[in-house]
Amino acid sequence: MTCSKIFLGDLPELTSDIIHHFKYDYKTLHSCILVNRLWCKLAIPLLWEDPFSIKFPKNYHFIEIYLHNLNEADKTKLNEYGINVRLFPSNTLFNYSSFIKCLNTYTLIFSVEKWVGIIKTLNNDNLNTNFDQNLNIIKLVYKSLFKIFIDNEASLHTFEIEIITQKDCDYFEISLELILQNPNFIHDLKILDLYFFATIISANSFLKFLYLNCNLISSLYFQFPIFNDDNISIEKYLSQIINSQKNLKKILFGDSSNLSLYNSLSSLKNSNCSNTLNTIIFFGIDFKNITILKEVLDQLIVLESIHILYCLSLNSNFIQQIINMTRPFKLRSLFNSEFLQIDESLELLLQKSGDYLENLGLFGNGLNQQLLELIIKFCFKIKFLDLSGVDNININSILNLIKNLNQNLYYLSIHQSSDDLALGSIILRKLGQIIPLRLEYLSLTLMINPNDFEIFLKNSQNVFIKKLLLRNKIQEKTYDILPYIKDYVMKENRVKYLAFEEINFENYISLSSLKAEVKEFNLYNIKILSFDELNIDCYNFVKEMY
Numbered sequence: 131m132t133c134s135k136i137f138l139g140d141l142p143e144l145t146s147d148i149i150h151h152f153k154y155d156y157k158t159l160h161s162c163i164l165v166n167r168l169w170c171k172l173a174i175p176l177l178w179e180d181p182f183s184i185k186f187p188k189n190y191h192f193i194e195i196y197l198h199n200l201n202e203a204d205k206t207k208l209n210e211y212g213i214n215v216r217l218f219p220s221n222t223l224f225n226y227s228s229f230i231k232c233l234n235t236y237t238l239i240f241s242v243e244k245w246v247g248i249i250k251t252l253n254n255d256n257l258n259t260n261f262d263q264n265l266n267i268i269k270l271v272y273k274s275l276f277k278i279f280i281d282n283e284a285s286l287h288t289f290e291i292e293i294i295t296q297k298d299c300d301y302f303e304i305s306l307e308l309i310l311q312n313p314n315f316i317h318d319l320k321i322l323d324l325y326f327f328a329t330i331i332s333a334n335s336f337l338k339f340l341y342l343n344c345n346l347i348s349s350l351y352f353q354f355p356i357f358n359d360d361n362i363s364i365e366k367y368l369s370q371i372i373n374s375q376k377n378l379k380k381i382l383f384g385d386s387s388n389l390s391l392y393n394s395l396s397s398l399k400n401s402n403c404s405n406t407l408n409t410i411i412f413f414g415i416d417f418k419n420i421t422i423l424k425e426v427l428d429q430l431i432v433l434e435s436i437h438i439l440y441c442l443s444l445n446s447n448f449i450q451q452i453i454n455m456t457r458p459f460k461l462r463s464l465f466n467s468e469f470l471q472i473d474e475s476l477e478l479l480l481q482k483s484g485d486y487l488e489n490l491g492l493f494g495n496g497l498n499q500q501l502l503e504l505i506i507k508f509c510f511k512i513k514f515l516d517l518s519g520v521d522n523i524n525i526n527s528i529l530n531l532i533k534n535l536n537q538n539l540y541y542l543s544i545h546q547s548s549d550d551l552a553l554g555s556i557i558l559r560k561l562g563q564i565i566p567l568r569l570e571y572l573s574l575t576l577m578i579n580p581n582d583f584e585i586f587l588k589n590s591q592n593v594f595i596k597k598l599l600l601r602n603k604i605q606e607k608t609y610d611i612l613p614y615i616k617d618y619v620m621k622e623n624r625v626k627y628l629a630f631e632e633i634n635f636e637n638y639i640s641l642s643s644l645k646a647e648v649k650e651f652n653l654y655n656i657k658i659l660s661f662d663e664l665n666i667d668c669y670n671f672v673k674e675m676y
Contacts, residue, residue, distance in 0.1 A: 146172050153179075174224050180232035180288075182241045190245040194218045195226055197271070199278045204270065211267045213249055227282035236292035239301050242271045269304060276305045280312045289316055290323040299330050306332055313343045324352040337367035345374045351673070353384035353413070365390050369397035378403035380676070384413040391415060392422065399426045409435040409676050413669060414467075418443040424451040427459070436460055437489070437672050440467035446475040452482065459483050462676065465491030465516070465668050472501050484508030491516035491668055502527040506534050513538060514671065518545040522553055529557075533564040540566075541666065543573040549603065551577045558582040562589025571666060573599040583611045587618035599629040599664050604637075612641070620654050627657050629664040 149172045152158040162173040181192050198218045200208070205215045246267050293299055309315055322344070326333065350372070354364060372378065372394065378401075383391055398407065399422075407430050417423075420443075427433065436459065438444070444466070452459045453475070461483035470476060472495065480487075487509045495501070497519055505512075506527075512535050517528055532539065544561075546553055554577035562585060565572075572595050598619070602611060612630070619625055628651065630641040641647055642660040651658050 145169065149173055149176065152176070174226075175229045178224075178226050178229035181230070182234060182237045183232065190241055190248060192226075193241065193245045193271070193275070195222060196275055196278055198222055199227055199282065200274055204274050207270060208267070211263060211270070213246075213267060214252075217249070217252075225282055227278045228284050230279055230284045231286060232288040232290075233279075233286055234290040234292065235298065235302055235305070236290075236294070238275070239268075239272065239298065242268050242275070246271065269301070272301055273304050273308070276308045280308060280315050283314075285314065285318050286316050287319065288321040288323075289319055290321075290325070292323075292325045293330055294325070294327045296328060299328050302330060303332060306336055310335070310339055313339070316340075317343055317346075319344045319347055321349040322347050322351070324354070326352075326354050334363045334367060337364065337371065341367055341370040341374055344371075345376055347371075347375050348377050349380040350375070350378060351382035351384065351411075353382075354390065365393045369393055372397045372403070373401045375401070375403055377406050379406055380409040380411070381407065382411040382413060382673070383415055384411075385415075391420060395420070395422055395426045399429050404429050405432060408432050409437070411437040411439065411463075411672055411676075412441050413439045414441065416442040417448045420448070421451070423448070424455050428455055428457050431457075433457070434460055435462045435676050437463035437676065439463060439465045439668055439672065442468055444468075445471050446473065449475040449479045453478050458486070460486040462486055463489035463514075463668065463672050465489070466493065466496040469495045470498075470501065472498055476501070477504055480504050480508040485511065488512060489514035489668065489672065491518075493518040497521075497524040497528065499524055499527045502531055506531050510535070511538055514541040514668070515539060516541075516543040516668065518543075519547040520544055520553070520557070521547050522550065522556075525553065525556055529560050529564065532561070532566075535566070537566050537568050539569060541571040541671075542566075542569060543571075545573075545575040546577060546603065549577060551579060554578055554603075555582045558586040559589075562586035565590045565593055567593055569593060570596045571599075572597070573601075573665065575601040575603065577604070578602045578611055580611050580614060584614050584618070587614060591618070591622070591624075593624070595625050597627045597664055597666075598625045599661055600631075601661060602630075602632045604632050604634050612647075616650075620651055620656060623654055623656070625656055627659055627664055629659050629661045631661050 145168060149159070149162055149169065152162065152173075153176050156177065159173045159177050163170045163177075194217055197208075197215075198221070200215075200218075205218075208215055246264065250264075291302065293302060322340070330336070352368065368390070372381070381398075383394060398404070410430075410433065427436075438461065459479075459482055461479075464487060484505075485508075488511055490505070490509070490512050491514075492501075497517065502524065515532070515535070520528060528544075532542070544557060546557070557574075557576060558578065559582055578600070600611075600615070615628075615630060619628065628641070632639045640660055641651075642658050642663075648658045
């Protein structure tokens with residue numbers, strides 16, 4: 131009876147809660163639209179919160195629906211540039227422009243460029259494109275989209291600004307003027323991601339604007355280069371942004387100079403967020419000469435999660451500050467980017483934080499047998515394990531670690547360093563015997579022999595892996611393992627997503643590029659993606675999970 135009422139729309143609040151669970155499941159949301167008017171009304175806003183995301187279908191024609199709201203003057207300009215505005219819908223069922231909640235400047239530029247290319251192709255104008263004219267069209271559409279969102283009273287929840295090249299700077303300067311004139315567009319921001327790897331002329335103006343107008347940010351990520359022209363002002367405004375927040379829960383320090391990191395950490399100590407901040411992510415940071423960690427971290431009374439991703443100077447000076455903390459150091463993630471100093475202080479760090487460690491990535495001497503034994507001794511809760519540079523020396527310790535973690539492990543990546551078929555054989559034959567039953571993600575970059583691969587598949591036949599990534603590092607002789615994938619993976623429906631590629635110095639073959647094969651796997655409800663599309667990197671994993 132309750133189920134019937136939900137479908138009939140008699141319980142709108144409950145129906146809304148259910149549909150929100152499908153927020154990132156676009157296929158299901160599209161199905162919800164067809165149920166009835168209420169379901170359609172609830173699903174449409176979710177589909178249009180983040181249409182420029184790479185998760186969204188890549189036909190880019192949704193841009194035309196936005197441009198339906200263009201004023202006549204801008205439509206005339208597009209016509210003059212050869213864009214047939216008659217392709218735009220004459221009317222729409224919803225005010226789609228008002229639904230946008232997430233915007234990434236990089237994906238917005240990319241999407242507009244792709245859309246302009248598609249439209250010019252439809253107009254048979256793709257062969258003799260005037261570069262300046264093309265650029266003017268893209269800039270006009272880019273600016274128009276911002277105007278449309280603002281005019282339709284959209285309010286962003288997430289704003290990601292990626293400035294990598296001068297082109298990105300130019301586009302951002304176009305939109306910045308509109309944003310400064312219309313503060314309500316980003317007044318209610320909850321997630322702000324500033325990725326400035328090129329100098330923005332108006333950086334200080336924008337940061338000052340954020341400090342004065344946005345104080346509801348819960349997640350703040352910033353990565354600024356050391357070579358910025360005006361680091362002092364930027365550091366001042368960053369500190370002010372941090373201090374002005376009323377509910378800051380997560381912060382990421384990325385690729386900052388030592389001075390910038392020092393000032394930003396200092397601002398945490400005296401900010402309003404000492405009672406709210408529960409997650410800190412350090413990404414690509416050099417901790418050399420950073421001596422205030424203990425002083426700052428001890429002030430953050432609700433801090434539950436610390437992540438160290440590819441940072442430098444993780445030496446005894448850094449570790450001693452952690453050991454001297456009065457509060458627990460809840461290290462959830464550790465991914466090394468340099469040779470670790472394996473000594474008594476590192477053992478003390480693992481002893482202090484081993485109970486909290488959930489995500490671990492090691493390469494180089496991080497795969498040292500002594501360190502692996504310390505991890506086995508102190509770290510029992512690892513869920514995400516990324517091992518690069520596996521060789522014959524450390525393989526037994528690695529397998530012991532995987533076996534020791536057992537059913538806690540959900541994500542596992544193993545990357546073979548050497549071109550050694552025998553090593554690939556050892557990994558496949560032994561891994562199949564100890565693979566956790568609850569494993570959701572497995573990425574293997576190995577030299578794969580078909581016989582060993584078949585043994586691995588037989589030994590792990592009771593394991594369903596949601597995402598399976600296989601990269602076969604072949605040499606002169608090609609070992610065709612695709613038939614085994616079809617027999618033991620496809621036909622037995624043992625995965626939901628699959629990426630497979632064969633690679634050497636001369637050849638590269640990806641299953642995702644073979645249309646007939648992709649179609650065959652689809653018949654078994656297995657989605658084929660490229661290795662890069664399916665790969666989970668620690669940076670995005672930590673940002674999304676904590």
